[in-house]
Amino acid sequence: MTDTAAAIAHFLGFTALLRRSGFAVAPEQSMAWLAAIELLGPGEMEDIRRAARATLAPPPERFADFDALFDAHFLGSIVPGLEAGEPSDEEPLRAAEDGATGPEPEFGDETHESGAEATRAERLLGRRFSAGEDTNTLRRFARALPSRLPRRRGYRWRSGRTGKGTDARRMFRDAMRHAGEIVKLRRRRRRLRQRRVVVLIDVSGSMKERTQAHLAFAHSLVRAADSVEVFTMGTRLTRITRPLRLKSREQALATASLLVADWDGGTRIGDALNAFLAVPRFSALVHGAVLLVLSDGLERGDPTAMADAVARFSRIAWRIVWLTPLAADPGFEPRTAGLVAARPYLDELGDGGSIDKICAHVLDLAEMSAA
C-alpha cells in the first residue's frame, strides 16, 4: 500500500513539475492519467509517456519541453533552465542574448537607409513602452467604435417585425395562445456581427517614433471591439493580442513589449507577411476580416515577395487598409518598390501619420466601398 502511495506521489510530482513549468494541468487530468497508467499496466516507460501526452494534453508546440521534463522526472536526465520561470518570458531573453553575440551594428537606426549590414543582423532588443499622450483621442475612439465597425451577417437569427424568413417557432408558440390560429406573421432575420480586425504593426527602426502610439491604438481597439488580433512585424512576427486585452493600458503595453524581441531592427515585410500566411492558424484569422497594416512599407528584402503576400491577403481578407506615416505629406505617392508593387491589391493606402488619422480611418471602414 505504501508502495502504491509512493508511486502515486512520484507521478503527481510530475504534474506538479508541469504546473511549475507553465503547463495547465487540471486535477481531473491527473486522475485520468493515473487511471490510464493502471489500465495499461506496469509495462514500459513509453506507455506512461504516451498516456501522459494523451491525458495531460500539452499543446503541440511544447511537446519537446514536455518530453524533456518527463525524462528529467522519470529518467533522471538533467534539463538546465527548463524548470524555473515562465517560458514566455524566457523566449525574448534568449533571443536578446543571441542578438548580442551576433554582429552588432555600430550605428543607430538613423543610418539604416544605407546600412544593409545593419538590417541583415537582426536587432533583438528589449524595450519598454509607456502610455502616450493621445489618451483623449483614444477614449473618444473607443466609445464610437462598436457602432461604427463593419458588420457581416451571422448565422444566428433574431426575430423582428421585418426580415426575410418567417419565425416558425415563435409563430407556433403564439398560435397556441390563440387556439391554434396564426394571428400574426412573425419574421426573423440574421443577426449581424462585427467583422474581425487584424492589425499588423511594423516595429522596425524606420517606424521607431510611431510604435508606441500604434500599440496604444491597438490596445484601445482590442478593448473596444469584439474580435481583434494584433501582431507586430519586424524581422519576425509576434502575436500580442493576449497581453493587449489587459485593462490597464500601461500594464498591457509593458507586457506586450516583453513579448516582442525585434524592436527597431530592420524590416523584411515580405518575409513577415509570408510567415504569417504560412501559419494556418494565423491566415484563418484574416478570412473575411479587415486587415489593417501600420507600416511605411520600406522593404529591405525582395519587393516581389511583399507584393505576392499582399496579393494573397487581398484574396482572403475582406479589405486591406495600409496606413503609412509617409502619406501625411499631401503630395505623397508610393515610391518604394515594395509599396508600388503592392498598391493594386490594397483597398486603401492612407495617411497613418497620427493617431487621429488612424482612428478616423478605422471609424470609416464600414463606409468603404470595394476597390
Next chain:
Amino acid sequence: MAVRQKIVGIGSPRELEEALRAAYYLADDELSTAAYLALALGKPLLLEGAPGVGKTEAAKAIAGVLGRSLLRLQCYEGIDAAAALYEWNFPRQMLALRQAGAYGDTIDIYRDEFLIERPMLACLRRPGEAMLLIDEIDRSDHEFEAFLLEFLSDFQISIPERGAIKAYERPVVILTSNRTRELHEALRRRCVYHWIEYPSAEREMRIIMMRASGVSERAARAVVAAVGRLRREPLAKLPGIAEAVEWAEAATLLNEQGERWPEAFRRSLGVVLKDEDDLVHIAPRIEAILAEAQA
C-alpha cells in the same frame, strides 16, 4: 470514473492498433494508446492536426472497429442548437393540432414523432449503437464550444418541453480540430488528446500501398518522397495523405495509358496542389523535385 478494461474484446492499445489495421487504418502507437484510453476511460477523444492527416478517417475507422454507426456533426461558424441537437417539426405539429381540433381530440404535440433528431441528441438516445463525430470544432464559435462543454461533461441535454434527456451509458465521442484557433482550455481538459502528425515516409508508403489500387511500390515511394518535399514548402494548402494516395493513383493511371514516368507525375500535379498560387510557386522547381523523388 467508469473504467472499462475491455471494449468489444479490445483490451490494450496494441489490440486496437491491429483492429484498426483490419479496418484499413494504420495508426501509430501514440494514436492507438490515446484512442484506447479514451474508450476505456469513457472520455471524449480530441484529435488535432493539420488538414489532411487523417483525423476524420481515424474516427471512421474507430466507428468501424466498434461496430457502431457514425453520426457526424460538421461544425461551421454560427452552428446552433437547431443544427446540433434537435428541432421541432413545426408544420407537422400545426397540422396535427388542426386535425385534433377538428375532431375535438386532445393531442400531445411534444411527442417523439414531432421531434427532429440532430446528431447530438441521436447519440444520447442510442449511445450503444452510435458514435458521435464532432468535426472541425475550431470552425464553430465560442458559444458553441461552451455549450459542448456542458454536453461532454454530463452527456445530458434538456429540451424545455420535454425535460432533461440523459444517456444511459457514456457515448463514444470524437472531436477533431484543424487548430485554426485555440480551443478553450476547459474543453481540452475534458478530453483525451492526440496531435496527429504527418506520417513518417515509411508509414505513408504503407498507407498508399494499402489504400490505392494497383500502384507499384516504386511509384508509391516516389510520391511519398515528393509529397514530403512539398510539405516543407511554404504552400497555402499542404498536401494531405488523401492527396498523396490520389496522386499515386492518378499518375499510375496516366502511366498505364502510355505516359512516361516523371511526366505522369507532373501532369497529375493538380491532384496534389489545388491552389493557383501554390502551383505558380512550385512550377520552376517541380522538375527537380520529381527527379529527386524518383531517384
